[in-house]
Amino acid sequence: xxxxxxxxxxxxxxxxxxxxxxxxxxxxxxxxxxxxxxxxxxxxxxxxxxxxxxxxxxxxxxxxxxxxxxxxxxxxxxxxxxxxxxxxxxxxxxxxxxxxxx
Numbered sequence: 404x405x406x407x408x409x410x411x412x413x414x415x416x417x418x419x420x421x422x423x424x425x426x427x428x429x430x431x432x433x434x435x436x437x438x439x440x441x442x443x444x445x446x447x448x449x450x451x452x453x454x455x456x457x458x459x460x461x462x463x464x465x466x467x468x469x470x471x472x473x474x475x476x477x478x479x480x481x482x483x484x485x486x487x488x489x490x491x492x493x494x495x496x497x498x499x500x501x502x503x504x505x
Contacts, residue, residue: 433457438485450487451494457487464501477501 432455435446439461450457460466463478475484484499 431455435459437462439483447487447494447496454489456489458484459487460484475499475501476504478504 433446433450433453435443435457437443438446438459443459446457446459449455458466460475461477461479461482461484464482464484465476466484467474467476477484480503482501484501486497486499488495488497
């Protein structure tokens with residue numbers, strides 16, 4: 404189980420395979436909605452400074468939890484989402500598979 408901080412509200416999600424960064428923030432990941440919009444590059448910088456892992460999702464995407472299963476959906480073909488983790492001190496950004504709504 405991971406706790407996600409969204410607008411000062413902590414939400415716990417069972418995201419299999421996610422490993423939070425080490426340090427004071429190890430129990431949390433950060434969430435950035437509308438990642439494709441201007442000014443969101445500051446999210447990556449904040450993660451580097453705090454060593455938080457993160458979930459960054461473009462506009463018109465969502466994560467869905469159904470009976471403990473997490474999936475990601477999108478309404479636009481070009482919408483993307485990223486899982487941001489660390490290997491040691493190196494930040495890794497992996498694009499997530501998104502299902503197209505249709």
